[in-house]
Amino acid sequence: xxxxxxxxxxxxxxxxxxxxxxxxxxxxxxxxxxxxxxxxxxxxxxxxxxxxxxxxxxxxxxxxxxxxxxxxxxxxxxxxxxxxxxxxxxxxxxxxxxxxxxxxxxxxxxxxxxxxxxxxxxxxxxxxxxxxxxxxxxxxxxxxxxxxxxxxxxxxxxxxxxxxxxxxxxxxxxxxxxxxxxxxxxxxxxxxxxxxxxxxxxxxxxxxxxxxxxxxxxxxxxxxxxxxxxxxxxx
Amino acid sequence: xxxxxxxxxxxxxxxxxxxxxxxxxxxxxxxxxxxxxxxxxxxxxxxxxxxxxxxxxxxxxxxxxxxxxxxxxxxxxxxxxxxxxxxxxxxxxxxxxxxxxxxxxxxxxxxxxxxxxxxxxxxxxxxxxxxxxxxxxxxxxxxxxxxxxxxxxxxxxxxxxxxxxxxxxxxxxxxxxxxxxxxxxxxxxxxxxxxxxxxxxxxxxxxxxxxxxxxxxxxxxxxxxxxxxxxxxxxxxxxxxxxxxxxxxxxxxxxxxxxxxxxxxxxxxxxxxxxxxxxxxxxxxxxxxxxxxxxxxxxxxxxxxxxxxxxxxxxxxxxxxxxxxxxxxxxxxxxxxxxxxxxxxxxxxxxxxxxxxxxxxxxxxxxxxxxxxxxxxxxxxxxxxxxxxxxxxxxxxxxxxx
Numbered sequence: 001x002x003x004x005x006x007x008x009x010x011x012x013x014x015x016x017x018x019x020x021x022x023x024x025x026x027x028x029x030x031x032x033x034x035x036x037x038x039x040x041x042x043x044x045x046x047x048x049x050x051x052x053x054x055x056x057x058x059x060x061x062x063x064x065x066x067x068x069x070x071x072x073x074x075x076x077x078x079x080x081x082x083x084x085x086x087x088x089x090x091x092x093x094x095x096x097x098x099x100x101x102x103x104x105x106x107x108x109x110x111x112x113x114x115x116x117x118x119x120x121x122x123x124x125x126x127x128x129x130x131x132x133x134x135x136x137x138x139x140x141x142x143x144x145x146x147x148x149x150x151x152x153x154x155x156x157x158x159x160x161x162x163x164x165x166x167x168x169x170x171x172x173x174x175x176x177x178x179x180x181x182x183x184x185x186x187x188x189x190x191x192x193x194x195x196x197x198x199x200x201x202x203x204x205x206x207x208x209x210x211x212x213x214x215x216x217x218x219x220x221x222x223x224x225x226x227x228x229x230x231x232x233x234x235x
Numbered sequence: 236x237x238x239x240x241x242x243x244x245x246x247x248x249x250x251x252x253x254x255x256x257x258x259x260x261x262x263x264x265x266x267x268x269x270x271x272x273x274x275x276x277x278x279x280x281x282x283x284x285x286x287x288x289x290x291x292x293x294x295x296x297x298x299x300x301x302x303x304x305x306x307x308x309x310x311x312x313x314x315x316x317x318x319x320x321x322x323x324x325x326x327x328x329x330x331x332x333x334x335x336x337x338x339x340x341x342x343x344x345x346x347x348x349x350x351x352x353x354x355x356x357x358x359x360x361x362x363x364x365x366x367x368x369x370x371x372x373x374x375x376x377x378x379x380x381x382x383x384x385x386x387x388x389x390x391x392x393x394x395x396x397x398x399x400x401x402x403x404x405x406x407x408x409x410x411x412x413x414x415x416x417x418x419x420x421x422x423x424x425x426x427x428x429x430x431x432x433x434x435x436x437x438x439x440x441x442x443x444x445x446x447x448x449x450x451x452x453x454x455x456x457x458x459x460x461x462x463x464x465x466x467x468x469x470x471x472x473x474x475x476x477x478x479x480x481x482x483x484x485x486x487x488x489x490x491x492x493x494x495x496x497x498x499x500x501x502x503x504x505x506x507x508x509x510x511x512x513x514x515x516x517x518x519x520x521x522x523x524x525x526x527x528x529x530x531x532x533x534x535x536x537x538x539x540x541x542x543x544x545x546x547x548x549x550x551x552x553x554x555x556x557x558x559x560x561x562x563x564x565x566x567x568x569x570x571x572x573x574x575x576x577x578x579x580x581x582x583x584x585x586x587x588x589x590x591x592x593x594x595x596x597x598x599x600x601x602x603x604x605x606x607x608x609x610x611x612x613x614x615x616x617x618x619x620x621x622x623x624x625x626x627x628x629x630x631x632x633x634x635x636x637x
Contacts, residue, residue, distance in 0.1 A: 054544055054630045075548060082546025093541040093634075095247075097254040102246075109246065110547050112239035138254075154545065
């Protein structure tokens, strides 16, 4: 469970102070697929980065499973991200020198998982995301959707408690976006994977179980999901 | 570093080299290779000059040690006794008494002042190698009278443009030269051979038998110097002490001490040039290698940010860059070693000609080890600083390339 208490984030841009978050308070339960939506500049990515330990709040606390992550040092945060969190970025963020499988196994290698085990696990996940036939390919040989699925597989290799996705479909066409969103939904429903996803496409709402609406650095409202437990949405 | 952390660093480093920008890799390796050559080449030439100077001094000028008259004395008397005494010392393989005096040579109107050396041809062959360096004619024999060997620079050439300095104008074997000794004796001597050793101290002199020299000066069993050859080079100081212990009371000098002056000054100057060149090379190496690796690392800021974001700790990231630069440095050093040996092979085949003769580059372990350590250190610093800087940036700044 994630508990966010009075989180503010102020950026200094030259002489101007930008208040990206103005006192966020929310809670996300285990197993939820939560969307964060809102117009540009509303603070949704900032919130996601703070929840994902990629950034630090100016004030307030974030507790994940009861741990106040603000008290962790650099190395502990790194370990926490490696062991408990997974990330999917808008532009895939793969390591171009690595093959599909190598990209996926990298976090598992860093955890010290034995090679046999991480290879087997990566093959399983890559099959799950529909890339079983592409494991030895390189990034430049893949389409945008395929690259994003590699990023998802990489995020899942260490079986994270929470999967963060920052506009994962921003660079994808609607068909590919649906494939990715169906994959997220499947992970959430079948495996109980907690997913927190930033998006500004209204039609993505139907894949989520709850949506937090943000405006001017505050959560303006929230909406329960429409399609929870429904059939897979056709691509 | 734990085992799996190292294996991740190593894995990332290897993949980056295997699949990264080939041009950057080859450029960096080539720069390192050339810097290595630059660091090793000049010292190898200086070593070559030293080796050349030493071997010429031993083989043609002085042997390993030279005994000279005591202070305030002009000659070594009872040379045969001294010689006998010295030859008892184990490790001494030969001794050769010499008698040097000033003389003026005349040939077809050309007059050159210089030195004339009286030597015992048999003993001399046990100590020096001048008998192997005849450009023409034959070496002296013990009973030779009115025969002289001339150094090639003294004999000179008919075409004076070929002479390095004033000469007798092209004396050949069989010609006669008039020698005026510094005691006033004048002799016409037949040239038995022309010596060409490459050593100025030999090629500028005339040589006659010691027997004849003694006769000219009306003395016997007397020398102005006694040359000593040892079974092994490099033990001169030890033998100098041993000779004193054996009761040799004359002045004893090693070939290095005898040769002090012009060559040593040249070597000292060379060493200063070398030190400056090494410093400049290293600074250039540091700057160039640092810039290339820095730009390469900075270009990967975003990737470093992403690696940190997915939980790869910064030590793994920094180590992967250090491993990369060490691999690049190893390749650069290997290339440098190959290029250096190629250059040495070429210059051994086509040696550089210095005033003291042909100089062959000599690569010694010292400069090579120094260069390897310097390049490895430079690479480490160049790899560590930018990767450390980037790995310590806030993750989002690195990802956004701010």
